[in-house]
Amino acid sequence: MGGRFTKIPVVETETEDDTDWSKVGAFVQKVVVDGVRRTKDFVIHDQLKDVLEAKNFADVIKQSIAVKNKLEALGIFQKVGVLIDVSRGPDAVEDGYEVTFFVQESSRIKGGISSSFTFNELNCVVGLQLPNFTGIADRVFTEFGIGSNKSKSFHVSYLRPLYSFDRAIYKASVFQNISQRPMAGFKLLEQGLSSEISASFSPWGKQTLQWEGTIRNLSVLAKSVPFDVREHSGYTLKSSLRHILSLDTRNSSVLPTNGSLIELINEFAGLGGNVKHFKHELSLQFNCPLVSDYVLQQSFKCGLIHNFGKDYKAEPCDLFFLGGPLTLRGFQQDGIGPQVDGYFLGAPIYWASSLHLYTPIPFAAKSSLISFIRPHLFLNCGNISNLASNDLKSKVVDLSKNICVSTGLGLCLRIGQIARLEINYCVPLSFHHNDATIHGPQCGVGFTFL
Numbered sequence: 001m002g003g004r005f006t007k008i009p010v011v012e013t014e015t016e017d018d019t020d021w022s023k024v025g026a027f028v029q030k031v032v033v034d035g036v037r038r039t040k041d042f043v044i045h046d047q048l049k050d051v052l053e054a055k056n057f058a059d060v061i062k063q064s065i066a067v068k069n070k071l072e073a074l075g076i077f078q079k080v081g082v083l084i085d086v087s088r089g090p091d092a093v094e095d096g097y098e099v100t101f102f103v104q105e106s107s108r109i110k111g112g113i114s115s116s117f118t119f120n121e122l123n124c125v126v127g128l129q130l131p132n133f134t135g136i137a138d139r140v141f142t143e144f145g146i147g148s149n150k151s152k153s154f155h156v157s158y159l160r161p162l163y164s165f166d167r168a169i170y171k172a173s174v175f176q177n178i179s180q181r182p183m184a185g186f187k188l189l190e191q192g193l194s195s196e197i198s199a200s201f202s203p204w205g206k207q208t209l210q211w212e213g214t215i216r217n218l219s220v221l222a223k224s225v226p227f228d229v230r231e232h233s234g235y236t237l238k239s240s241l242r243h244i245l246s247l248d249t250r251n252s253s254v255l256p257t258n259g260s261l262i263e264l265i266n267e268f269a270g271l272g273g274n275v276k277h278f279k280h281e282l283s284l285q286f287n288c289p290l291v292s293d294y295v296l297q298q299s300f301k302c303g304l305i306h307n308f309g310k311d312y313k314a315e316p317c318d319l320f321f322l323g324g325p326l327t328l329r330g331f332q333q334d335g336i337g338p339q340v341d342g343y344f345l346g347a348p349i350y351w352a353s354s355l356h357l358y359t360p361i362p363f364a365a366k367s368s369l370i371s372f373i374r375p376h377l378f379l380n381c382g383n384i385s386n387l388a389s390n391d392l393k394s395k396v397v398d399l400s401k402n403i404c405v406s407t408g409l410g411l412c413l414r415i416g417q418i419a420r421l422e423i424n425y426c427v428p429l430s431f432h433h434n435d436a437t438i439h440g441p442q443c444g445v446g447f448t449f450l
Helices: 041-046 057-073 392-399
Strands: 005-008 029-032 076-087 096-105 110-118 121-132 141-149 154-164 169-183 186-199 205-220 236-248 261-271 276-291 295-307 349-358 373-385 404-415 419-430 438-445
Touching: 057 076, 057 096, 110 438, 121 349, 141 261, 169 205, 205 261, 349 392, 373 392
Parallel strands: 029 096
Antiparallel strands: 005 076, 076 096, 110 121, 121 141, 141 154, 154 169, 169 186, 186 205, 205 236, 236 261, 261 276, 276 295, 295 349, 349 373, 373 404, 404 419, 419 438
């Protein structure tokens, strides 16, 4: 194309041009998308609506950038470029512009090896993906993972946007997970199906509605495991409906310096199968920047399970566990609460809170490397209860007694945006006589910390 054109994204530079582009009349007369091979037309058309509504040249640039970002967010293009030029040809009119998007579609097959961190465990994940599987920005992907604590996972998923709803995604999966809780004495095999719809209702808000049907096999890890766990051995069928509401304004999910998180998870299990409960969990986090890169962080979590059905008793794998470097530092993983013969049983209700003061490294010059490391002081507290009463007030009163408290200091290392490593020196201040405490160094790695 010849003639006058504007190429974006625009890089801001010092200039003497004081032109107010919002007062320059312009509209988009023609939009071209060059490079589309497999993608269906309606997928592209759905992303181009905003640019056609531009009323001036500033709007043309702004909306062109917005459409470029939308095309990139589809995840089906390796590259997206945009060019703004004056309209040409016999139908060209004054103030008319032609916007051309240059795209390069992703290859049909992608694969790779990556790592992830969950519950103080390192996972090696091998994945294979078929992007833009049927040309509607959908994809099929499969992952196989092996964890350092003998966990294994495998799933095949299908994901696609829902164009009838703004920023909504549908996902269906077939999965198998194997996990262990050594402190509780059991191993869990899960095989099942899941189907979910998630939608973003703001830049920070998201909600997910999920159904999951799972066949579970619980087995004990040793002959010494008590009957309280052993009686739940064998197969159970769980069919559950789960709703997740999340409001996240933090600038980082791993090691934030400002913003807040509010997340509420509600689950109803009992749509068939023999697992019957209501389960609720709330997570709160608030980050307050102070002077000179100091950050004060307050976190709170709580959870409750309410069983229904005659004589139904919650399975150990559905109960809450507390303790460890990702929750209450200064205690072993799952090392707080009721126990029998040295095995921790979990409980239907808990709460935990933490207060952190993150500081810059003393006497260290600012650099990109130093920004990944933050010293911190912390104070943790919480409790967990298996009180048999169905009276919520009685359970709350029980949770307010004999609170577990620990304090300490340490270093936090951010590993990209996938995990964080903590090396802490912990001092338990208050605990139950049978809790598994750690007075001294403790290391933890994961994505979500209290």
